[in-house]
Amino acid sequence: MSKHTYAGKAAIVGIGATEFSKDSGRSELRLALEACAAACDDAGISPSQVDGLSTFTMETNPESEIMRGLGIDELTHFSRIHFGGGAPCATIQYAAMAVATGVSDYVIAYRAFNERSGRRFGAGVQDRPAGATAEEAQFAWTSPFGLLTPASWVAMFATRMMHEYGVTSRDFGAVAVADRRHAANNPAAHFYGQPITIDDHQNSRWIIEPLHLLDCCQETDGGQAILVTSVERARDLKQPAVIIEAAAQGMADDQQMMRSFFRDSLVGLPEMGTCARQIWETSGLGPDDVKTAVLYDHFTPFVLAQLEEFGFCGRGEAKDFMANGNIEIGGRLPVNTHGGQLGEAYLHGMNGVAEGVRQVRGTSVNQVERAEHVLVTGGTGVPTSAVMLGADR
Amino acid sequence: MSDELLSRMREVVGQHSEPSLARHAIGTAAIADWCDAMGEDNPCYTDPEFAAKSRHGGIVAPPATLDIWTRPGLPAQASLARRCGKDPLSRVMAMVEAEGFIGVVAVNSELEFARYLRPGDLLQGVQVMEDVSEEKQTALGIGHFVTTRTKYSTVEGEHVGDLLFRILKFRPGTGARPAAATDDEPKPPDASPALRPRPAINRDNQALWDGYRTHELRLPQCQGCQRVFFPPSPRCAQCGSFDMAYVVSEGHGTVYSHVAVHYPQAPGFAYPVPVALVELDEGPRMVADLVGVSRDQLEIGMPVEVDWLDSHPAVVDGATDSRGPVTLPRFRPAAPPRRTETRTVGSVSEGDPLPLWVLPITPTRIVAGALATRDFQDVHHDRDLAHKKGSADTFLNINTSMGFMERYVCDWAGPEAVVTALRVKLGAPAYPYHPLTFTGSVKSVDATTGRVVVEVAATNTLGRHVAGTVELELNP
Structure with missing residues (x-):
């Protein structure tokens, strides 16, 4: 494996989002267009200058409708990434590759949905028709037995982490406490002004034992867009360029969609390890260079595994690494300074990319000093992605 | 008045x-029939040679x-x-x-x-x-x-x-009238297994699901290199062969991980649902819900055995379901082993737990138990008459429940433990398809007399079926 050749050649120049709510009152397409237009405004370009789009296969708003709504004449790149929440940083990677290779000039990565007032992901796959594709057939090994939701799939890994590493529910709770502390300071967060204690976490009801309600992310209505262009063009725009120092996708070790129950060990995230190796090799950085990170937090247990996969601590040591507020603002590695998907909003990780951009720009509500390199990760337990964002110097 | x-x-x-x-x-034949109905293997009841050398000096x-x-x-x-x-x-x-x-x-x-x-x-x-x-x-x-x-x-x-x-x-x-249900407590969904999500069956997994219908726990096997793996794939990642067949698992394994599903609640399940990732003795792991056990009784490493659920019938409302019937492999805790050496009074202590025992209750078991205990009351063998008498189904008779309770304690204590009393308080009926879960612990030990009292309870999804004590005498 070698350094990715597009690394350092593309930059994020605009971020745009709708408000995050439980009932947006408007269509998913409108949310997407509002977010995309806001990202262009942030960068100071006209939406019609956009010539590339990248999004999730789960996105319901097709590139054609975005193109029509934004008044784009011509698209030269449009790509979609599969596997749900694993995609956010990969949309940034595809955008970076498109602009670094001259395929497109301005690429928007976007994700928008009414995920609370419309189709709720927390309801799981119980209402999904049992088709017979290879992908649908994999659900045959879990759904008829009662594992119907992402929470239920992740909980199976969590029990194993508790068994092998001596992790406790309180350790998982430390992630929720950190997220909610950060969200409490973020006016855009759903849980603005509502921090929690570890006791609140422990007393919250069971969703899937061993996961409490407060181990689980929110369901959100909203949209988030990220505008990517070349570093050269970026330097002529309104905002300081946020360099895409490295980006990666990862799939590994008998991968399944959040249900990799058949691999040898359930206490790591090998697909995230694949991302970590590429990120460190390509960026030339190491854990000591990173002062803050946005680690995908649909459920708390996998935040611990990510700390370990990226080498912020050794295997099984995340619970100790996180002790004494080390992942909160003021600690060794403040994580999810926007409040994460537990505290701010669940936008399939795209809002986390935006927070990474704000940290590099120096505009986060929970700004970390000398945040020159910020790691952002995609969904955990699924085939995933990660990106390293850095300041332009 | x-x-x-x-x-x-x-x-x-x-x-x-x-x-x-x-x-x-x-007579010995009636004793043997009773033992068959209870699954009782104590050789003092059926093996003349063993019994002759036992404390009883012959069959009892x-x-x-x-x-x-x-x-x-x-x-x-x-x-x-x-x-x-x-x-x-x-x-x-x-x-x-x-x-x-x-x-x-x-x-x-x-x-x-x-x-x-x-x-x-x-x-x-x-x-x-x-x-x-x-x-x-x-x-x-x-x-x-x-x-x-x-x-x-x-x-x-x-x-x-x-x-x-x-x-x-x-x-x-x-x-006493049951407290009226409050409006803000949602009614749990219908737990009929036929309402569970159907598996998506295709050419790559069909052979396995066909096997489940005959209660055969098939695992994919590559015919090129004999590798057994799971879930299925049309091509062997190890040797490249497309020649796939299956082996039949013995259905024994251990709990590798487990959860209890509380929310959201889907039709077809009784919540909370204990679900395990089972590592089969043949190697592969599979997910299955567990029968007769709650999550707090589960632990990683616990032995389990397959327990079949014929979830989706072939005929629905008088019409054949074109999608075909479905049977799901579930698991229950493996039956604890029968002890062959009899415990001494010095080897047991107050508070000692007995191993969990989950006993599937089938119509056959209910009828066999009733007949072996010479109980011909129709509610124990005739479902139509049981319905007519206001019972949801046939149910286990008391003698059979007490027989299982005695067996449970003697399997733990050993073949020559002397039973001096069985005392039970009766509760919820034991209907077919509601497994009985036996738990127990040593209540008291008298080292001078050898008298040991074991507390036992058997519960099912309807509640506590029986609870009581088995009194033993053990040798010093």
Whole structure:
């Protein structure tokens, strides 16, 4: 494996989002267009200058409708990434590759949905028709037995982490406490002004034992867009360029969609390890260079595994690494300074990319000093992605 | 009114019935049938060589059989109600029913053993009215507890044991009303297994699901390199062969991980649902929900065995479902092993837990238990008549429940543990398809007498079926 050749050649120049709510009152397409237009405004370009789009296969708003709504004449790149929440940083990677290779000039990565007032992901796959594709057939090994939701799939890994590493529910709770502390300071967060204690976490009801309600992310209505262009063009725009120092996708070790129950060990995230190796090799950085990170937090247990996969601590040591507020603002590695998907909003990780951009720009509500390199990760337990964002110097 | 009734009923206390004489002497065939029905493997009951060398010096009958031998048999069943009009219990029943206490439920059954029964013993039983309680408010209604004792002896007059039996006669509709459900508590979804999500069956997994329908736990096997793996794939990642077949798993494994699903609640499941990732002895892991066990009884490494759920029937509302029937492999905790060395009193301590035992209850098991205990009451073998009598299904008779309880404790204590008493309080019925989960612990140990009391409970999804004690004597 070698350094990715597009690394350092593309930059994020605009971020745009709708408000995050439980009932947006408007269509998913409108949310997407509002977010995309806001990202262009942030960068100071006209939406019609956009010539590339990248999004999730789960996105319901097709590139054609975005193109029509934004008044784009011509698209030269449009790509979609599969596997749900694993995609956010990969949309940034595809955008970076498109602009670094001259395929497109301005690429928007976007994700928008009414995920609370419309189709709720927390309801799981119980209402999904049992088709017979290879992908649908994999659900045959879990759904008829009662594992119907992402929470239920992740909980199976969590029990194993508790068994092998001596992790406790309180350790998982430390992630929720950190997220909610950060969200409490973020006016855009759903849980603005509502921090929690570890006791609140422990007393919250069971969703899937061993996961409490407060181990689980929110369901959100909203949209988030990220505008990517070349570093050269970026330097002529309104905002300081946020360099895409490295980006990666990862799939590994008998991968399944959040249900990799058949691999040898359930206490790591090998697909995230694949991302970590590429990120460190390509960026030339190491854990000591990173002062803050946005680690995908649909459920708390996998935040611990990510700390370990990226080498912020050794295997099984995340619970100790996180002790004494080390992942909160003021600690060794403040994580999810926007409040994460537990505290701010669940936008399939795209809002986390935006927070990474704000940290590099120096505009986060929970700004970390000398945040020159910020790691952002995609969904955990699924085939995933990660990106390293850095300041332009 | 009730004072007058009570004094009339209490006049019966102390009165005896005519002796009821067993039609046949105890025989080894009947003992063996009883053991088959209970899954009882204690060689003292069936293996003459082992039994001869045991403390009993020969074959003995399981103590829990004490009250089955004097039963009248199938031909007499129909006329039983008329025949028994003369015994003290029948007299009390007539008095209490005349005052509107027509409801009846068995409350306690206690067997006390003076000695083990042997083939050739010919028994007789004499019923004595032991007690009639004052009027009491119970959960079922206002009623009286009526207690009889049946003394069993050989025809030669040797006392061999007693059955103490307590029923509640109550006025229907006078019980405590269940608290009204509040509006903000959503009704749980229908737990009928047919409402579970159907598996997506395609060319790559069809052979496995076909096997499940015949209760064969198939695992994919590559015919190129013989590798067994899971889930299936059309191509072997190890040797590249597309030649796929299957092996049949023995269905034994251990819990690798587990969860309990509380929310959201989907139709087809009874929440919370314990679900395990089971590592089969053949190597592969599979996800399955667990039967007869709650998550707090689960631990990683616990042995489990397959337990089939025929979830989606072939015919729905009189029409064939074109998608075909579905059977799901589930798992239950593996039956604890039967101990072959008998424990000594010094080797047990107060508080010692007994291993969890989950016993599937099938219609066959209910019928076999009823017949082996010579109980021909129709509610234990005829579902139509059980329905007609207001029962949801046929249900296990008390003798079978007590037989399982005795087996459970002796499997733990060893073949030559001496059972001196079985005492149970009766609860929820044991219907087919609701497995019974037995748990137990040592309540007391007397090192000087060797007397050990073990507390046992058997529960199912309806609640506690029986709870009580098994009293043992163990050697020093």
